[in-house]
Amino acid sequence: MEFEQYRILYNGNKIPTLGFGTDYIPKGEICIQAVTDAIEVGYRHIDNADCYDNQESVGLAIRNCIEKGIVKREDLFLVSKVPDWKQGYEETKACLKKSLEDMGLDYFDLYLVHSPLRGYADWCNKILETYKALEECYEEGLIKNIGVANFNRGHLMHLRQKVKILPTVNQFELHPEHQNKDVVDVCEKSYIQPVAWGALNQGRIFKNQTFINLAKKYDVTPSQIAIRWSYQKGYCPLARSIKKEHIKANFDIQNFEITSEDMKILDNLDGGEWSNTHDDSVCQTIYTSTKQLKKDDRKVYIYKLFSVIPFVKRIEYGTSKTKWFLFGVPILKITQKKQKQ
Ligand SMILES: NC(=O)c1ccc[n+]([C@@H]2O[C@H](COP(=O)([O-])OP(=O)(O)OC[C@H]3O[C@@H](n4cnc5c(N)ncnc54)[C@H](OP(=O)(O)O)[C@@H]3O)[C@@H](O)[C@H]2O)c1
CATH class of the missing domain: 1.10.287 (Helix Hairpins)
Known part of the structure:
Protein backbone atom coordinates (compact mmCIF):
# COMPACT_ATOMS: atom_id res chain seq x y z
CA MET A 1 0.00 0.00 0.00
CA GLU A 2 1.22 3.50 -0.82
CA PHE A 3 2.74 5.40 2.11
CA GLU A 4 0.42 8.11 3.46
CA GLN A 5 2.57 11.24 3.42
CA TYR A 6 -0.31 13.24 4.92
CA ARG A 7 -3.25 12.75 7.22
CA ILE A 8 -6.38 14.65 6.26
CA LEU A 9 -7.85 16.71 9.09
CA TYR A 10 -11.61 16.94 9.54
CA ASN A 11 -11.61 20.43 7.97
CA GLY A 12 -10.01 19.11 4.78
CA ASN A 13 -6.53 20.48 5.54
CA LYS A 14 -3.49 18.18 5.35
CA ILE A 15 -0.89 17.51 8.03
CA PRO A 16 2.39 15.78 7.05
CA THR A 17 2.35 12.41 8.80
CA LEU A 18 5.91 12.40 10.13
CA GLY A 19 6.87 15.31 12.37
CA PHE A 20 10.23 16.55 13.61
CA GLY A 21 10.34 17.43 17.32
CA THR A 22 12.43 20.36 18.59
CA ASP A 23 11.96 20.15 22.36
CA TYR A 24 15.22 19.97 24.38
CA ILE A 25 17.29 21.04 21.36
CA PRO A 26 19.56 23.85 22.57
CA LYS A 27 19.14 27.13 20.67
CA GLY A 28 21.96 28.30 18.39
CA GLU A 29 24.11 26.26 16.02
CA ILE A 30 22.92 22.81 17.18
CA CYS A 31 19.28 23.73 16.68
CA ILE A 32 19.83 25.49 13.34
CA GLN A 33 21.74 22.45 12.04
CA ALA A 34 19.19 19.91 13.31
CA VAL A 35 16.21 21.70 11.75
CA THR A 36 18.13 22.20 8.49
CA ASP A 37 19.03 18.49 8.44
CA ALA A 38 15.42 17.56 9.13
CA ILE A 39 14.14 19.67 6.22
CA GLU A 40 16.89 18.37 3.91
CA VAL A 41 16.00 14.79 4.84
CA GLY A 42 12.36 15.45 3.93
CA TYR A 43 10.54 16.47 7.11
CA ARG A 44 7.86 19.08 6.41
CA HIS A 45 6.07 19.03 9.78
CA ILE A 46 8.18 20.88 12.38
CA ASP A 47 6.91 20.93 15.96
CA ASN A 48 7.94 23.84 18.17
CA ALA A 49 6.59 25.74 21.20
CA ASP A 50 6.99 29.03 23.00
CA CYS A 51 8.56 27.26 25.99
CA TYR A 52 11.22 25.30 24.03
CA ASP A 53 13.42 28.40 24.20
CA ASN A 54 14.71 27.92 20.64
CA GLN A 55 12.09 29.66 18.49
CA GLU A 56 14.53 32.12 16.89
CA SER A 57 16.91 29.31 15.88
CA VAL A 58 14.12 27.12 14.49
CA GLY A 59 12.75 30.13 12.56
CA LEU A 60 16.18 31.05 11.23
CA ALA A 61 16.84 27.51 9.97
CA ILE A 62 13.44 27.47 8.26
CA ARG A 63 13.96 30.85 6.60
CA ASN A 64 17.45 29.83 5.42
CA CYS A 65 16.04 26.67 3.85
CA ILE A 66 13.35 28.70 2.08
CA GLU A 67 15.88 31.28 0.86
CA LYS A 68 18.17 28.54 -0.46
CA GLY A 69 15.25 27.01 -2.36
CA ILE A 70 15.37 23.72 -0.39
CA VAL A 71 11.70 24.05 0.49
CA LYS A 72 8.78 26.40 -0.11
CA ARG A 73 6.90 27.93 2.81
CA GLU A 74 3.61 26.49 1.57
CA ASP A 75 5.06 22.97 1.69
CA LEU A 76 5.99 23.29 5.36
CA PHE A 77 3.66 22.61 8.26
CA LEU A 78 4.87 24.69 11.19
CA VAL A 79 3.51 24.20 14.68
CA SER A 80 3.76 26.23 17.87
CA LYS A 81 2.01 26.27 21.25
CA VAL A 82 0.94 28.63 24.01
CA PRO A 83 2.18 27.51 27.46
CA ASP A 84 0.03 27.40 30.60
CA TRP A 85 1.44 30.59 32.06
CA LYS A 86 0.56 32.62 28.93
CA GLN A 87 -3.01 31.34 28.64
CA GLY A 88 -5.98 33.75 28.64
CA TYR A 89 -7.55 35.83 25.87
CA GLU A 90 -5.08 38.73 25.56
CA GLU A 91 -2.04 36.75 26.69
CA THR A 92 -2.58 34.01 24.10
CA LYS A 93 -2.87 36.49 21.24
CA ALA A 94 0.27 38.27 22.43
CA CYS A 95 2.17 34.97 22.77
CA LEU A 96 1.17 33.78 19.30
CA LYS A 97 2.13 37.09 17.65
CA LYS A 98 5.46 37.19 19.50
CA SER A 99 6.27 33.64 18.34
CA LEU A 100 5.52 34.60 14.75
CA GLU A 101 7.74 37.65 15.11
CA ASP A 102 10.58 35.71 16.77
CA MET A 103 10.47 33.06 14.06
CA GLY A 104 10.08 35.54 11.20
CA LEU A 105 6.84 33.96 9.98
CA ASP A 106 3.48 35.28 8.79
CA TYR A 107 1.37 32.36 10.00
CA PHE A 108 1.46 28.99 11.75
CA ASP A 109 -0.05 25.95 10.09
CA LEU A 110 -1.14 24.68 13.48
CA TYR A 111 -1.26 26.36 16.87
CA LEU A 112 -1.90 24.37 20.05
CA VAL A 113 -3.02 24.99 23.58
CA HIS A 114 0.07 23.33 25.08
CA SER A 115 -1.65 21.83 28.07
CA PRO A 116 -5.00 21.99 29.86
CA LEU A 117 -3.86 24.05 32.85
CA ARG A 118 -3.03 21.20 35.20
CA GLY A 119 -3.95 21.86 38.80
CA TYR A 120 -5.58 25.20 37.94
CA ALA A 121 -8.97 25.44 39.71
CA ASP A 122 -10.69 27.52 37.01
CA TRP A 123 -9.27 25.60 34.03
CA CYS A 124 -12.75 25.23 32.44
CA ASN A 125 -13.20 28.97 31.89
CA LYS A 126 -9.60 29.94 31.31
CA ILE A 127 -9.18 27.33 28.55
CA LEU A 128 -12.22 28.80 26.78
CA GLU A 129 -10.71 32.30 26.88
CA THR A 130 -7.51 30.92 25.37
CA TYR A 131 -9.45 29.00 22.77
CA LYS A 132 -11.56 32.04 21.81
CA ALA A 133 -8.34 33.95 21.11
CA LEU A 134 -7.23 31.12 18.84
CA GLU A 135 -10.55 31.08 16.99
CA GLU A 136 -10.08 34.78 16.27
CA CYS A 137 -6.47 34.28 15.16
CA TYR A 138 -7.77 31.54 12.86
CA GLU A 139 -10.35 33.91 11.35
CA GLU A 140 -7.57 36.50 10.86
CA GLY A 141 -5.44 33.94 9.01
CA LEU A 142 -2.62 33.92 11.58
CA ILE A 143 -3.12 30.19 12.07
CA LYS A 144 -4.44 27.64 9.59
CA ASN A 145 -5.56 25.06 12.15
CA ILE A 146 -6.36 25.06 15.86
CA GLY A 147 -5.34 22.18 18.08
CA VAL A 148 -4.71 21.11 21.64
CA ALA A 149 -2.08 19.10 23.46
CA ASN A 150 -2.19 16.79 26.46
CA PHE A 151 -5.98 16.99 26.65
CA ASN A 152 -7.68 13.94 28.16
CA ARG A 153 -11.27 12.80 27.70
CA GLY A 154 -12.64 15.29 30.22
CA HIS A 155 -10.89 18.27 28.65
CA LEU A 156 -11.96 17.29 25.13
CA MET A 157 -15.57 16.77 26.19
CA HIS A 158 -15.57 20.21 27.79
CA LEU A 159 -14.29 21.83 24.58
CA ARG A 160 -16.71 19.89 22.38
CA GLN A 161 -19.60 21.42 24.34
CA LYS A 162 -18.45 24.99 24.18
CA VAL A 163 -16.35 25.98 21.19
CA LYS A 164 -17.23 27.16 17.70
CA ILE A 165 -14.37 25.42 15.87
CA LEU A 166 -13.43 21.95 17.09
CA PRO A 167 -9.72 21.21 17.51
CA THR A 168 -8.15 19.44 14.54
CA VAL A 169 -5.46 17.59 16.50
CA ASN A 170 -4.61 16.51 20.01
CA GLN A 171 -0.88 16.09 20.61
CA PHE A 172 -0.17 13.80 23.57
CA GLU A 173 2.27 11.20 24.83
CA LEU A 174 1.63 8.12 22.72
CA HIS A 175 3.90 5.15 22.05
CA PRO A 176 3.71 1.37 22.59
CA GLU A 177 4.49 1.63 26.29
CA HIS A 178 1.86 4.31 26.85
CA GLN A 179 -1.04 3.89 24.44
CA ASN A 180 -3.48 6.25 26.09
CA LYS A 181 -6.40 4.23 24.69
CA ASP A 182 -9.08 6.32 26.36
CA VAL A 183 -7.79 9.54 24.77
CA VAL A 184 -7.27 7.87 21.38
CA ASP A 185 -10.87 6.63 21.56
CA VAL A 186 -12.36 10.07 22.21
CA CYS A 187 -10.13 11.59 19.48
CA GLU A 188 -11.33 9.03 16.96
CA LYS A 189 -14.97 9.65 17.87
CA SER A 190 -14.42 13.41 17.60
CA TYR A 191 -12.45 13.27 14.32
CA ILE A 192 -9.44 14.76 16.07
CA GLN A 193 -6.09 13.57 14.66
CA PRO A 194 -3.82 12.08 17.35
CA VAL A 195 -0.27 13.45 17.11
CA ALA A 196 2.07 11.22 19.09
CA TRP A 197 4.72 13.01 21.08
CA GLY A 198 7.62 11.04 22.50
CA ALA A 199 7.27 8.49 19.71
CA LEU A 200 10.63 7.05 20.86
CA ASN A 201 9.55 7.19 24.52
CA GLN A 202 12.27 9.82 24.96
CA GLY A 203 14.97 7.28 24.11
CA ARG A 204 13.69 4.42 26.36
CA ILE A 205 12.89 2.20 23.37
CA PHE A 206 16.61 1.73 22.64
CA LYS A 207 16.97 -0.28 25.87
CA ASN A 208 13.81 -2.31 25.33
CA GLN A 209 14.47 -5.88 24.16
CA THR A 210 11.20 -6.08 22.18
CA PHE A 211 12.23 -3.13 20.00
CA ILE A 212 15.78 -4.48 19.67
CA ASN A 213 14.52 -7.94 18.60
CA LEU A 214 12.00 -6.57 16.09
CA ALA A 215 14.59 -4.18 14.67
CA LYS A 216 16.87 -7.18 14.02
CA LYS A 217 14.03 -9.15 12.45
CA TYR A 218 13.10 -6.35 10.00
CA ASP A 219 16.71 -5.19 9.52
CA VAL A 220 15.84 -1.67 10.64
CA THR A 221 16.55 0.42 13.77
CA PRO A 222 14.47 0.36 17.00
CA SER A 223 13.39 3.95 16.23
CA GLN A 224 12.06 2.85 12.85
CA ILE A 225 10.00 0.14 14.57
CA ALA A 226 8.52 2.66 17.02
CA ILE A 227 7.75 5.27 14.35
CA ARG A 228 6.33 2.68 11.95
CA TRP A 229 4.09 1.31 14.75
CA SER A 230 2.74 4.83 15.27
CA TYR A 231 2.24 5.31 11.53
CA GLN A 232 0.40 1.99 11.16
CA LYS A 233 -1.88 2.98 14.06
CA GLY A 234 -2.94 6.08 12.09
CA TYR A 235 -1.11 8.64 14.25
CA CYS A 236 1.34 11.41 13.31
CA PRO A 237 4.53 10.45 15.19
CA LEU A 238 6.89 13.20 16.38
CA ALA A 239 10.54 12.26 16.88
CA ARG A 240 13.47 14.43 17.84
CA SER A 241 17.18 14.05 17.19
CA ILE A 242 20.23 16.27 16.76
CA LYS A 243 22.17 13.68 14.74
CA LYS A 244 21.74 13.65 11.00
CA GLU A 245 22.00 9.84 10.69
CA HIS A 246 19.26 9.45 13.32
CA ILE A 247 17.07 12.12 11.68
CA LYS A 248 17.49 10.33 8.35
CA ALA A 249 16.68 6.89 9.80
CA ASN A 250 13.61 8.21 11.63
CA PHE A 251 12.19 9.61 8.39
CA ASP A 252 12.98 6.45 6.41
CA ILE A 253 10.10 4.17 7.44
CA GLN A 254 8.32 3.80 4.12
CA ASN A 255 9.84 0.57 2.83
CA PHE A 256 8.76 -2.02 5.36
CA GLU A 257 5.59 -3.04 7.11
CA ILE A 258 5.16 -4.51 10.58
CA THR A 259 2.95 -7.61 10.41
CA SER A 260 -0.26 -7.71 12.44
CA GLU A 261 1.31 -10.38 14.73
CA ASP A 262 4.27 -8.11 15.49
CA MET A 263 1.96 -5.10 15.92
CA LYS A 264 0.23 -7.17 18.64
CA ILE A 265 3.59 -7.83 20.34
CA LEU A 266 4.17 -4.06 20.44
CA ASP A 267 0.58 -3.45 21.58
CA ASN A 268 1.25 -5.75 24.53
CA LEU A 269 3.91 -3.35 25.83
CA ASP A 270 1.18 -0.95 26.99
CA GLY A 271 1.54 -0.03 30.66
CA GLY A 272 5.32 0.18 30.62
CA GLU A 273 7.57 3.05 31.54
CA TRP A 274 6.64 6.49 30.19
CA SER A 275 7.62 10.11 30.76
CA ASN A 276 4.33 11.13 32.42
CA THR A 277 5.18 14.82 32.17
CA HIS A 278 1.65 15.96 31.33
CA ASP A 279 -0.70 13.57 33.10
CA ASP A 280 -3.89 15.15 34.40
CA SER A 281 -6.54 13.21 36.22
CA VAL A 282 -8.20 16.32 37.68
CA CYS A 283 -11.13 16.48 35.30
CA GLN A 284 -11.13 12.81 34.23
CA THR A 285 -14.41 12.12 35.98
CA ILE A 286 -16.40 15.13 34.76
CA TYR A 287 -17.83 13.81 31.52
CA THR A 288 -18.01 10.08 31.96
N1 LIG B 1 3.00 18.70 23.51
C1 LIG B 1 3.82 18.33 24.47
O1 LIG B 1 3.53 18.54 25.65
C2 LIG B 1 5.10 17.62 24.13
C3 LIG B 1 5.84 17.01 25.15
C4 LIG B 1 7.01 16.36 24.80
C5 LIG B 1 7.43 16.34 23.48
N2 LIG B 1 6.71 16.97 22.51
C6 LIG B 1 7.15 17.01 21.09
O2 LIG B 1 7.46 15.70 20.66
C7 LIG B 1 8.82 15.65 20.22
C8 LIG B 1 9.41 14.26 20.41
O3 LIG B 1 9.45 13.88 21.78
P1 LIG B 1 10.75 13.97 22.69
O4 LIG B 1 11.63 15.04 22.13
O5 LIG B 1 10.30 14.14 24.08
O6 LIG B 1 11.47 12.57 22.61
P2 LIG B 1 11.64 11.38 21.50
O7 LIG B 1 11.61 11.92 20.12
O8 LIG B 1 10.71 10.30 21.89
O9 LIG B 1 13.13 10.87 21.85
C9 LIG B 1 14.25 11.66 21.62
C10 LIG B 1 15.50 10.89 22.06
O10 LIG B 1 15.73 9.78 21.18
C11 LIG B 1 17.07 9.84 20.65
N3 LIG B 1 17.02 9.37 19.25
C12 LIG B 1 16.26 9.86 18.24
N4 LIG B 1 16.42 9.14 17.12
C13 LIG B 1 17.34 8.18 17.40
C14 LIG B 1 17.92 7.14 16.64
N5 LIG B 1 17.57 6.95 15.37
N6 LIG B 1 18.86 6.34 17.24
C15 LIG B 1 19.20 6.54 18.54
N7 LIG B 1 18.66 7.52 19.32
C16 LIG B 1 17.73 8.34 18.75
C17 LIG B 1 17.46 11.31 20.73
O11 LIG B 1 18.86 11.43 20.86
P3 LIG B 1 19.80 12.01 19.66
O12 LIG B 1 19.50 13.48 19.56
O13 LIG B 1 21.16 11.70 20.15
O14 LIG B 1 19.47 11.28 18.41
C18 LIG B 1 16.74 11.74 22.01
O15 LIG B 1 17.53 11.42 23.14
C19 LIG B 1 9.47 16.78 21.01
O16 LIG B 1 10.72 17.15 20.53
C20 LIG B 1 8.42 17.86 20.93
O17 LIG B 1 8.45 18.51 19.67
C21 LIG B 1 5.54 17.60 22.82
Missing part, protein backbone atom coordinates in the same frame (compact mmCIF):
# COMPACT_ATOMS: atom_id res chain seq x y z
CA SER A 289 -21.76 9.47 31.88
CA THR A 290 -22.66 7.25 28.93
CA LYS A 291 -25.74 9.34 28.20
CA GLN A 292 -23.58 12.46 27.90
CA LEU A 293 -21.09 10.66 25.68
CA LYS A 294 -23.80 9.43 23.32
CA LYS A 295 -25.25 12.95 23.08
CA ASP A 296 -21.81 14.37 22.34
CA ASP A 297 -21.04 11.75 19.73
CA ARG A 298 -24.26 12.62 17.88
CA LYS A 299 -23.27 16.29 17.73
CA VAL A 300 -19.87 15.47 16.33
CA TYR A 301 -21.43 13.20 13.74
CA ILE A 302 -23.56 16.06 12.44
CA TYR A 303 -20.55 18.37 12.48
CA LYS A 304 -18.60 15.78 10.49
CA LEU A 305 -21.42 15.46 8.00
CA PHE A 306 -21.06 19.13 7.15
CA SER A 307 -17.30 18.92 6.99
CA VAL A 308 -17.76 16.62 3.98
CA ILE A 309 -19.07 19.58 1.98
CA PRO A 310 -15.65 21.24 1.71
CA PHE A 311 -14.21 18.06 0.17
CA VAL A 312 -16.91 18.00 -2.47
CA LYS A 313 -16.95 21.76 -3.05
CA ARG A 314 -13.17 22.08 -3.17
CA ILE A 315 -13.16 20.10 -6.36
CA GLU A 316 -15.60 22.55 -7.90
CA TYR A 317 -14.58 25.89 -6.41
CA GLY A 318 -10.94 25.61 -5.46
CA THR A 319 -10.44 27.48 -2.21
CA SER A 320 -13.98 28.07 -0.98
CA LYS A 321 -13.84 25.27 1.57
CA THR A 322 -13.83 27.54 4.66
CA LYS A 323 -17.07 29.19 3.60
CA TRP A 324 -18.76 25.82 3.24
CA PHE A 325 -17.32 24.54 6.46
CA LEU A 326 -18.61 27.59 8.35
CA PHE A 327 -22.01 26.99 6.79
CA GLY A 328 -22.19 23.84 8.93
CA VAL A 329 -21.57 25.76 12.18
CA PRO A 330 -25.03 27.42 12.62
CA ILE A 331 -26.68 24.08 11.92
CA LEU A 332 -24.47 22.48 14.54
CA LYS A 333 -25.52 25.21 16.99
CA ILE A 334 -29.25 24.64 16.32
CA THR A 335 -28.80 20.91 16.87
CA GLN A 336 -26.92 21.54 20.10
CA LYS A 337 -29.74 23.79 21.35
CA LYS A 338 -32.38 21.18 20.54
CA GLN A 339 -30.41 18.44 22.27
CA LYS A 340 -30.05 20.59 25.41
CA GLN A 341 -33.83 21.09 25.68
